[in-house]
Amino acid sequence: MSTNNSASKAVNKILEAFESGNIPQAIAYSTFTPPANIPAYKWTQRNRALAFLQGTGDARGFVQWKDAERYVKKGSKSVYILGPILKKSNQIMDIFDEKTGETQHEEIMECVGYHAIPVFRVEDTEGKPLEYLPLDVKTLPLADIAARWGIEVKAGAFNGEYNGYYCDGRKEIVMATDSEKTFLHELAHCSHYRIDPKAEQAPSWGKEVIAELSAAALMYMLGKEPPLGNNFQYIKGHAEEANLSPVNACMKILDTCLKVINEIVQASETQQLNQAA
Numbered sequence: 001m002s003t004n005n006s007a008s009k010a011v012n013k014i015l016e017a018f019e020s021g022n023i024p025q026a027i028a029y030s031t032f033t034p035p036a037n038i039p040a041y042k043w044t045q046r047n048r049a050l051a052f053l054q055g056t057g058d059a060r061g062f063v064q065w066k067d068a069e070r071y072v073k074k075g076s077k078s079v080y081i082l083g084p085i086l087k088k089s090n091q092i093m094d095i096f097d098e099k100t101g102e103t104q105h106e107e108i109m110e111c112v113g114y115h116a117i118p119v120f121r122v123e124d125t126e127g128k129p130l131e132y133l134p135l136d137v138k139t140l141p142l143a144d145i146a147a148r149w150g151i152e153v154k155a156g157a158f159n160g161e162y163n164g165y166y167c168d169g170r171k172e173i174v175m176a177t178d179s180e181k182t183f184l185h186e187l188a189h190c191s192h193y194r195i196d197p198k199a200e201q202a203p204s205w206g207k208e209v210i211a212e213l214s215a216a217a218l219m220y221m222l223g224k225e226p227p228l229g230n231n232f233q234y235i236k237g238h239a240e241e242a243n244l245s246p247v248n249a250c251m252k253i254l255d256t257c258l259k260v261i262n263e264i265v266q267a268s269e270t271q272q273l274n275q276a277a
């Protein structure tokens with residue numbers, strides 16, 4: 001069928017660029033939110049991971065939400081992050097203050113354990129709209145497919161960790177940027193879970209290379225230029241996890257990648273994609 005032809009053509013174009021080394025510089029994405037506004041941005045990686053596991057990229061204490069003029073919805077349960085329990089160590093450290101020219105003696109605090117701090121997920125609050133929620137889902141290419149597959153697409157704050165993610169368990173795509181490429185990457189993850197019942201167990205490097213290569217190919221198929229520099233860096237990073245070159249990593253997952261793209265083309269009502277197919 002011609003679908004595979006056009007997907008193959010797009011993928012080949014990308015692989016040729018990767019092989020020739022003629023790749024543009026990666027560009028920075030604009031992400032939602034000045035990160036400093038979000039308490040979670042200052043959290044440790046462990047706490048960000050904890051919040052993510054509990055289904056959110058932004059969680060704050062009751063008072064912090066009040067400061068943002070948002071209120072915790074009735075009946076919402078808190079989730080927990082970990083705060084260090086500090087104890088005086090009886091060790092004194094001299095800290096030189098450049099501004100005043102004085103030396104301060106401060107007792108070093110030791111972390112002797114953690115205690116749970118209750119916070120509430122942004123999803124469980126209401127009130128003043130958050131600055132980082134300007135995502136107009138309808139403007140994303142192929143957003144109709146996510147809807148048809150029962151996937152909720154929502155904006156999430158950038159917390160320094162990811163530009164977006166797909167959670168199969170919760171059937172949601174969370175976007176911390178309005179980058180089309182990021183959305184197509186997450187949509188490709190979703191498509192992968194649809195075509196392969198064992199996707200969950202697939203190695204993470206493979207899943208990421210599949211999603212990224214599919215997203216770049218879909219950009220071409222939609223008549224747009226993919227950010228090849230970013231695609232290359234991303235794929236290179238994950239290929240290294242498997243001790244593969246970027247091109248070899250792509251070759252390994254090529255069959256699955258074409259199926260992933262095909263699943264999306266089949267579901268698409270976008271004229272351009274169907275015509276390309």
Ligand SMILES: [Zn+2]
Nearest residue numbers: 185189208211
């Ligand atoms: Zn991914």
